[in-house]
Amino acid sequence: MSIDLATVRRIAHLARIDIDDAALAPMAGELNQILSWVEQLAQVNTDGVPPLTSVVDAELPRRADVVTDGGYPEDVLANAPQAEHGFFAVPKVIE
Amino acid sequence: MSDFLALTLAEARDGLRRRDFTARELADAYIEAMAAARALNAYCAETPEQALAMAAAADQALAAGNAGPLAGIPLGIKDLFCTKDVLSQASSRILEGFKPRYESTVTANLWRDGAVMLGKTAMDEFAMGSSTETAVTGPVTNPWRGEGSNKNLVPGGSSGGSSAAVAAKIALGATGTDTGGSIRQPAAFTGTVGIKPTYGRCSRWGIIAFASSLDQAGPIARTVRDAAILLKSMAGHDPKDSTSINAPVPDFEAALSGDIRGLKVGIPKEYHTTQMPAEIEALWQQGIAWLKDAGAKIVDVSLPHTQYALATYYIVAPAEASSNLARYDGVRYGLRVNNGGGLNDMYAKTRAAGFGKEVKRRILIGTYVLSAGYYDAYYLKAQQVRTLIARDFTEAFKTVDVLLTPTAPSSAFGIGETTDPIAMYLNDVFTVPASLAGLPAMSLPAGLDKAGLPLGLQLIGKVLDEETVIKVGGVIERAAGFAAAPKPWWRS
Amino acid sequence: MAKLIEGATGSWEVVIGMEVHAQVSSNAKLFSGASATYGAEPNSQVSFVDAAMPGMLPVINEECVRQAVRTGLALGAQINLYSVFDRKNYFYADLPQGYQISQFKHPIVGHGRIMIEVEGETREVGITRLHLEQDAGKSLHDQHPSLTYVDLNRSGVALMEIVSEPDMRSSEEAGAYLKKLRTILRYIGSCDGNMEEGSMRADVNVSVRRPGEPLGTRCEIKNVNSVRFLQQAIEYEARRQIDIIEDGGKIDQETRLFDAAKGETRSMRSKEEAHDYRYFPDPDLMPLKLAQAWVDKVAKTLPELPDAKRDRFVADLGLTPYNASVLVAEKESAAYFEAVLAELTAVSGKPAREVATQVANWVVGDLFGALNKAGKSIENSPVSAHNFAQLQKLMVDGQISGRIAKEVFEHMLATGDEPAKIVAEKGLVQVSDSGAIAAIIDEVLAENADKVAEYRSGKDKLFGFFVGQVMKKTQGKANPQLVNEALKAKLSA
Ligand SMILES: [Mg+2]
Numbered sequence A: 001m002s003i004d005l006a007t008v009r010r011i012a013h014l015a016r017i018d019i020d021d022a023a024l025a026p027m028a029g030e031l032n033q034i035l036s037w038v039e040q041l042a043q044v045n046t047d048g049v050p051p052l053t054s055v056v057d058a059e060l061p062r063r064a065d066v067v068t069d070g071g072y073p074e075d076v077l078a079n080a081p082q083a084e085h086g087f088f089a090v091p092k093v094i095e
Numbered sequence B: 001m002s003d004f005l006a007l008t009l010a011e012a013r014d015g016l017r018r019r020d021f022t023a024r025e026l027a028d029a030y031i032e033a034m035a036a037a038r039a040l041n042a043y044c045a046e047t048p049e050q051a052l053a054m055a056a057a058a059d060q061a062l063a064a065g066n067a068g069p070l071a072g073i074p075l076g077i078k079d080l081f082c083t084k085d086v087l088s089q090a091s092s093r094i095l096e097g098f099k100p101r102y103e104s105t106v107t108a109n110l111w112r113d114g115a116v117m118l119g120k121t122a123m124d125e126f127a128m129g130s131s132t133e134t135a136v137t138g139p140v141t142n143p144w145r146g147e148g149s150n151k152n153l154v155p156g157g158s159s160g161g162s163s164a165a166v167a168a169k170i171a172l173g174a175t176g177t178d179t180g181g182s183i184r185q186p187a188a189f190t191g192t193v194g195i196k197p198t199y200g201r202c203s204r205w206g207i208i209a210f211a212s213s214l215d216q217a218g219p220i221a222r223t224v225r226d227a228a229i230l231l232k233s234m235a236g237h238d239p240k241d242s243t244s245i246n247a248p249v250p251d252f253e254a255a256l257s258g259d260i261r262g263l264k265v266g267i268p269k270e271y272h273t274t275q276m277p278a279e280i281e282a283l284w285q286q287g288i289a290w291l292k293d294a295g296a297k298i299v300d301v302s303l304p305h306t307q308y309a310l311a312t313y314y315i316v317a318p319a320e321a322s323s324n325l326a327r328y329d330g331v332r333y334g335l336r337v338n339n340g341g342g343l344n345d346m347y348a349k350t351r352a353a354g355f356g357k358e359v360k361r362r363i364l365i366g367t368y369v370l371s372a373g374y375y376d377a378y379y380l381k382a383q384q385v386r387t388l389i390a391r392d393f394t395e396a397f398k399t400v401d402v403l404l405t406p407t408a409p410s411s412a413f414g415i416g417e418t419t420d421p422i423a424m425y426l427n428d429v430f431t432v433p434a435s436l437a438g439l440p441a442m443s444l445p446a447g448l449d450k451a452g453l454p455l456g457l458q459l460i461g462k463v464l465d466e467e468t469v470i471k472v473g474g475v476i477e478r479a480a481g482f483a484a485a486p487k488p489w490w491r492s
Numbered sequence C: 001m002a003k004l005i006e007g008a009t010g011s012w013e014v015v016i017g018m019e020v021h022a023q024v025s026s027n028a029k030l031f032s033g034a035s036a037t038y039g040a041e042p043n044s045q046v047s048f049v050d051a052a053m054p055g056m057l058p059v060i061n062e063e064c065v066r067q068a069v070r071t072g073l074a075l076g077a078q079i080n081l082y083s084v085f086d087r088k089n090y091f092y093a094d095l096p097q098g099y100q101i102s103q104f105k106h107p108i109v110g111h112g113r114i115m116i117e118v119e120g121e122t123r124e125v126g127i128t129r130l131h132l133e134q135d136a137g138k139s140l141h142d143q144h145p146s147l148t149y150v151d152l153n154r155s156g157v158a159l160m161e162i163v164s165e166p167d168m169r170s171s172e173e174a175g176a177y178l179k180k181l182r183t184i185l186r187y188i189g190s191c192d193g194n195m196e197e198g199s200m201r202a203d204v205n206v207s208v209r210r211p212g213e214p215l216g217t218r219c220e221i222k223n224v225n226s227v228r229f230l231q232q233a234i235e236y237e238a239r240r241q242i243d244i245i246e247d248g249g250k251i252d253q254e255t256r257l258f259d260a261a262k263g264e265t266r267s268m269r270s271k272e273e274a275h276d277y278r279y280f281p282d283p284d285l286m287p288l289k290l291a292q293a294w295v296d297k298v299a300k301t302l303p304e305l306p307d308a309k310r311d312r313f314v315a316d317l318g319l320t321p322y323n324a325s326v327l328v329a330e331k332e333s334a335a336y337f338e339a340v341l342a343e344l345t346a347v348s349g350k351p352a353r354e355v356a357t358q359v360a361n362w363v364v365g366d367l368f369g370a371l372n373k374a375g376k377s378i379e380n381s382p383v384s385a386h387n388f389a390q391l392q393k394l395m396v397d398g399q400i401s402g403r404i405a406k407e408v409f410e411h412m413l414a415t416g417d418e419p420a421k422i423v424a425e426k427g428l429v430q431v432s433d434s435g436a437i438a439a440i441i442d443e444v445l446a447e448n449a450d451k452v453a454e455y456r457s458g459k460d461k462l463f464g465f466f467v468g469q470v471m472k473k474t475q476g477k478a479n480p481q482l483v484n485e486a487l488k489a490k491l492s493a
């Protein structure tokens, strides 16, 4: 499987990372190099092998339904690049 | 003053308790040394005021007789740990100016026990690397130099600021995090001891996530004993982390009995790679001989899927990272680049400017292997192979108590020398398998190569059996008698 | 019988499936300890976890798991003892993590069903699955000319996404499904069902086809928040699709929005890229494993569900299916009816079956009619269940007639007073004194000698006239049964 420029563009868009047109081809080269290297896994027979879900062999812990957190909007907004009237402010979605 | 810097953590602890000197004196010495070592670039943020305030509190507690086990011990904290009101950037531009309003569980545990924060140590951006060259604050330089050489070497990575700080004696110990080797490999490159405990031993709460199923905090220190002392304070069950293990934390220091008679040490044959330098192979054989002399039984074991561990890792870790790093979007914290182009444009421009090359590469790989049509071939396949790798260890541990391997396939290399991503990834070839299986592992210095640079050996233990790793480490440490230290060329 | 829509070229069948997002009734959020209540100041019910601050981790709320399981049980669904939380990755300003924690491959609840009733016919609608997931925050686009404001109070609130099979064939069926689902959720208390506050939102999939043909291309209409809008949206959308196909066009699979003001659906901005959510198991959470014994214990906490209650009302109490259905439609109505019936049987000593129909008629007819007119719900009915039961008792005991009861009831609605007080104050006690009734009958007969003669010559219909005159003279207080008997005796004498 080899990635073409259109695929790099599509992945970059999915990941919301702007890539200059000039940088697309080198990036495709690097990604293809890595992908062709990891494709060695195809050699491993994994028939009937379950995927590893967690190395921790324990029950999923559950929290009691009690309000123990929140109530500090200043702390939540403290690092915001832009906040107005208690809201985070972001550029509008442009259609 | 420099006498203070020569003390190990255990010695400093004992000296403080005997009131031979004060925490303030110790802190002053380290603050001065830290400032004088800026040529190394190990710290990305120095916090001398915090250090002095914490040292004062430690002196009070010591005087009152209610001091915690780490009272007055000055530490460097990897920039991946969120520290309240102190810059926490994962050495990334995208977290520019980020000062969390909360403290990570691991650092909170250290402060609870009386430790003193000297500052934040630089790292590979988002812990993605093996050289600490990608920190937004610039590469960190290894205190070690080759015999007769002025070439600047990397301190390993991603916890390279921590390993450099400990090796340069500008911290008594430091926190690190290890996803595929990021504690052990820098420890090996700097002649220090690093422990990656069992996955779940230390809480991940408040540690900036790279690959959630692999990330694990641990100490970097000068001796096995020092590392054991730090780990005891860092570890513990945390209800805020669902993957935190609810098990008692043993007194790791007490495991250093020195008695390994009858212990079965496994030597995995797949770690004898063809590319391994002869010096490292020889050091490994030396390690085997030391353990044999101490009464351990050496057993050859096989971990047949070892050769697939790196490829597995380089699918699983980027996949998780691509999702974990989606939150850096310029909305709630950190960098925002806004060219008036609307929300999606703001995202793409912010992330393009905020992430470095390697981070972008991994996000894109991770996005690709999870995307429609490729999930089964890459991500699912890798998680299946991961099961096989974990099973290999389970099998081996049916016959042995601990495994001995080299830590890294080379000693420290020059800054700027390794530009090919895969060549860089190969640094983790011996450390990644234990990470994938969630097992505790340690690197400790065992000798020098021809150039006079430190080399490390790795011990891998059973789940939650850090004690055996530490005990065996103590035996190797004594046998190796590793006393070399870098010359302080960096002191200004 | 599927309802068909007539087009220009023949009949069409509409096929409807629904995804309902129902907010779990819980104090705290699904994966954090912040409050899940509605309507607080912006960003005040947000923890560092909900704001996706670096290094924050999810820990699941056990109550949300319990309520999802109870809901699954109430839907007669399979409870999956092994389920997995996945990340659904996409970027949006009100999705702070850059992913939603949801369940994709292994949901907590599998196949189930809901019975709906439309025009007297009962139909089964299949439930495909139910899974737990996080709600997103809220984007406000209209507060500033160039900025969107983001409030994360809802970020991380627990939702149950309940997915139906494409089993519905008309807007009425879809409306009945949504209402029935809401009823069930409210019965068991897993969701408050408040559609105005967004506690329940429906995404509707609509397609059309010629009867008997394979499924057509569907469009998904997002975030419909009332039964009325749901039905309008479906009707508009079905007609739109039929028109396109009949004009030789093709339906594009797309997401559409319902514009309530215009009563129409319109395409959401066309996405140049297809969504690729890159689902994968959340590495911060292990799989959720449930013990069958725990599920069994949870099952014991379920109340009687609406269908079972309706069947019991019909079978055991002899109610008409109509009355029974109306009474069980809201758990508060059913509770009111059952409270009245319990008190009435206790104080009157009559078996429930004997008085249930009277009570049901009164509740469904008089009480609901009055509440409807006053725009009130049963929870704030001016007539308490206790007072209502007392009124019924006065009738059962023959102390007041049905007619008087209606009058007393009007006063009760207005004042909230006890019926006994109203009866005493207004002197409305029924006259059951046969001597007094006989005297009044004599008066009436004497005043209407001509009519008596007509009656006796065969004009039976006049009997009602005499009854009316007697009641008039007693202001309706005469015991009608006694009046009937005495009148019959006197007239035939
Ligand atoms: Mg959906």
Ligand SMILES: [Zn+2]
Pocket (backbone or CB within 6 Å): C021, C133, C161
């Ligand atoms: Zn959903």
